[in-house]
Amino acid sequence: MTSDTTSQVSPRLRQRRADGERTRRAILSRAASLATVDGLEGLSIGNLAAATGISKSGLYAHFGSKEELQLATVEEAERILKEEVVQPALAAAPGLGQLAAACEAFFSYVERRVFPGGCFFAATSLEMGARPGPVRDRLATVQSDFTALLRSFAGTAIKQHELAAHEDPDRLAFELHAILLGADTKFVLHDDPAVMSLAREVISHRLGLDTIADAPT
Secondary structure (H helix, E strand, O other), X not given: OOHHHHHHHHHHHHHHHHXXXXXXXXXXXXXXXXXXXXXXXXXXXXXXXHHHOOOHHHHHOOOOOHHHHHHHHXXXXXXXXXXXXXXXXXXXXXXXXXXXXXXXXXXXXXXXXXXXXXXXXXHHHHHHOOOOOHHHHHHHHHHHHHHHHHHHHHHHHHHOOOOOOOOOHHHHHHHHHHHHHHHHHHHHHHOOHHHHHHHHHHHHHHOOOOOHXXXXX
16 A cells, blocks of 8 residues: 555544544433433433434444443543543642532532433442442442542642641541532432532531632632
């Protein structure tokens, strides 16, 4: 094959791969949305085909089994969580600013219905908690990583004297995570904006702020 032919084929191959990746991501985004309503166990090639308009054979080209589809869906939901919550938090001022930003970004992620059933990981963790296997393990890892991130932010805030020296970062991270998940559950169940207002007040009080917006930026 000549270099001229190679230069003509390569862009086409790159475009095809890019198109394939966009299609895969669109499929997984839809799968993640469905999973927050129907559960990961309710996710199948058949109902995903109906939801996306892509043939079953086309979907099987991307995912060879139900478990592979579930794991890929969890991976896409994690990517979205990082984009929606983790990255805005990391962009804030280290310490208390990051802690408050993580909470506010999570509330926004839920309020804007990024997923119709609220936080993907809240919706699916209880479902899969009693089902040992790779899917449960991956969900547990994502949850642990997010709690560890809150703990890290809390530890920095204590070192910077933004929080009292007697604060326990592990305990604070646990408390904040519990408030976030509780707010998510009540908001999804009751569709009541007052739930988020109350949750913001509770978080602000726990962090010694008048409002979350008062945290360092």
